[in-house]
Amino acid sequence: MCTRVLWQADGQPVLVGRNMDWKQTLHTNLWVLPRGAQRSGAAEADPNPLRWTARYGSVAALAYDQASTDGINEAGLGAQLLWLAESDFGPREPHRPGLSAALWAQYLLDTCATVAEAVAATEGYQVLGQNDPHAGTFSTVHLVLDDAGGDSAVIEILAGRPVIHHGPQYTVVTNSPPFEEQLEHQRQFAGLGGDRPLPGGTAPEDRFVRAAYYLARLPRPETPAEGYASLLSVLRNAAQPAGTPDPERPNVSMTRWRTLADLTNRIYAFESSFRPDIVWTTLDAVDFDHCARLDLTQPGLVGDVTTLYRPAAEPDFQLA
Template identity: 40%
Template sequence: MCTRIFWNDNPIAKTVARCMDWAVSDEPELWYVPAGQDRTGDAGPGSHTWVSQQASVVVSMWGIGTVDGLNSAGLAAHALYLDPADVSFPLPDERPVVAHTMWVQYLLDNFATVADAIAAVGDIRIVAPLLRGETFGVHIALEDTTGDSAIIEPLEGRMVVHHGPEYTVMANSPTLDQQIENLERYRPFGGELPPPGDITSPDRFVRAAYFLHYLPEPASVDEAVAGVFQLIANVSVPYGAPYADGGVYPTWWRAGADLTNRTYYFGSTRSPGIFWVDLPALAGRTEVLRLDPRDTSLVGDETSRLEPAALRY
């Protein structure tokens, strides 16, 4: 489950927020990964290898890959769940391989803009190894300091790219083209229906787009960040709230970024506070740093509390 919202039409700062919804905690850890790190696609034989060109602040899940983050160039990337029934990754070929759990990290390590990342989308092949014994579908959202945006979905054996500043909202299934078609049934997007209130992915998509449309211009960077966090809270799923099939997939955390000023924000839904990490303040640091983002004492600027650690994935 999950939702992503990008506010790119205000003159103060380009800001983004996303939530992480799942049946169990993804055991997030927050990392500062400097440039110059040797990395691998973690996909077995034929895995791509690279050296990170950008530093990044990222969130890992289950210690096996990166699910969200911001790099030093102001590019942000987010992996959201897409129903495996909707997903079809490219068939084997000669390209180097990257596991979908390392897709976000690959993008943040190697690219400075959305346009650069999209131009190279065919250079590697994304695969979906079993994750805790299950098959997970995934699609990716990207945005940068210019306000550019893209959604990448693996469909019918190819990467379908929706590229442009108009792609400001993403949720889960169905695919983005179907989400947009559904959105047109609602006002002010062409239809007459009022915004819906359920926790389903289509309803969250519409609600996110609706309230983003009406956000007033912020007077400060703080208001630009607070705006997307208010919206992502609106589409978050409270603990215990069931879907129609009885499944419960609450929001475990919310993260966001001020792309303009290179600041990454995080808030656990088990904590009353939000904290942030200032990427420019870490410029020149060459060691990997870590922070437990579920620590409920974290609030405000916590850049100084990151500590050296061995990267575990």
């Protein structure tokens, strides 16, 4: 599920984009999640749920209106939740505050302004895996972070403990195998350190190599708009066509939607695979004192939709 690409050309904004690949519709809508919100990271039956107050407002894409899968906050921090079959959250350790995977990205968007802050917070909670009742799948995910300074981090939970790759050089992320193996694998290909021809398949390791190869060859854009188009060209090259090529692996599924965030200027764009038009939200014009929702199924959405969000109750995050 998914491909994430981070890019900053010389003198241009920091841009990050992701494809969301999944085996079924996610009924995704966009949400304004306000500063000041009180949140709990686990079900009330949990012995030690993580609790916090949001310091930053954010705009996020929620699956089923229950799980933050992608978003950016008003400080310019971005978070993307991707599938990783090898994730192993380990047994519950009650002395560690519990944080549902459905709120993992949101917790960091709520409380951190930079990747460095988010990485430093990692030991302060235990990520709790959970079943996705909509897909009938246990959610094994990893988290990718990026910020307006161009920093990046990939956080995997393997054998119950976080494994972190932190640094601006980590620009491309897909799914299996774990990230260290992906880095080693890409070195076998022409233009990336080896001599094997560029792969064209749908597997996560193939998408990783293609995205890294084409990202490294993007020309410097003259304008931010040209930069947006250039990064979208890489994301579309790594996208999955309609259909389900491998029903047993949800990370090898069609691309449902993609996002592109300008972390410097705090603009968050969304493109559905089922609609012809891109929409975007300008965070500097958002009222982050109140919760709001944009129904992406309504007809006629195109361009800047910042004023089209409607007041909404806080989402019912899936915590168990």
